[in-house]
Amino acid sequence: xxxxxxxxxxxxxxxxxxxxxxxxxxxxxxxxxxxxxxxxxxxxxxxxxxxxxxxxxxxxxxxxxxxxxxxxxxxxxxxxxxxxxxxxxxxxxxxxxxxxxxxxxxxxxxxxxxxxxxxxxxxxxxxxxxxxxxxxxxxxxxxxxxxxxxxxxxxxx
Numbered sequence: 001x002x003x004x005x006x007x008x009x010x011x012x013x014x015x016x017x018x019x020x021x022x023x024x025x026x027x028x029x030x031x032x033x034x035x036x037x038x039x040x041x042x043x044x045x046x047x048x049x050x051x052x053x054x055x056x057x058x059x060x061x062x063x064x065x066x067x068x069x070x071x072x073x074x075x076x077x078x079x080x081x082x083x084x085x086x087x088x089x090x091x092x093x094x095x096x097x098x099x100x101x102x103x104x105x106x107x108x109x110x111x112x113x114x115x116x117x118x119x120x121x122x123x124x125x126x127x128x129x130x131x132x133x134x135x136x137x138x139x140x141x142x143x144x145x146x147x148x149x150x151x152x153x154x155x156x157x
Contacts (some may be wrong), residue, residue, distance in 0.1 A: 037074070041067060045141045053101045053147060060152045068149025071142055075135065082153050089128055096147065096154045104150070105143045108135065 044067045054061075072082075079088040095104060099120075107114050107121060111132035114121035125131055135142075 037070070041070060041142075045145060048141050048144055051141070051144060053105060053144060054151070056101075060155060060157065061148050062152070062157075064145050065148040065152040065157075068145035068147070068152075071146055072149055075138070076146070079132075082150070086128075088130055089132060090124060092150060092153075094154055096151045101147055104147060105140070107132070108143050108146065109138065109140075110134065 081087050081091045082093045112134055115125040
């Protein structure tokens with residue numbers, strides 16, 4: 001007895017439909033998780049809106065550094081490490097000791113204009129042979145948190 005071709009086709013369609021449903025649910029759950037994390041970060045940063053970059057030698061705000069760690073993992077770690085190893089871009093361990101915090105802020109928010117105007121930024125671009133991407137939806141307060149995270153890393157914490 002030969003298999004029924006329409007039964008095999010239905011079985012294949014059912015498997016594809018199930019796969020599409022699983023992928024759709026997975027993507028939806030991921031997206032909701034990402035949106036929830038973005039809301040949590042925004043809520044944690046709200047009290048810091050308008051706060052200036054810290055003065056040299058100021059103590060690290062650990063709560064802000066914790067938020068900066070989350071931002072770094074989500075937005076920076078694909079290209080930058082803080083472990084002494086280079087990736088697509090330079091390792092950022094020690095960056096707050098090597099660079100002025102205002103320079104770091106400018107490099108994060110406007111990397112394209114920095115590589116045109118700043119010789120250090122241009123040298124980094126030439127060394128790594130890649131232009132750092134301008135961030136989507138990063139604001140000063142996000143950079144403040146990133147700086148605090150990097151300051152904590154550089155302080156050994």
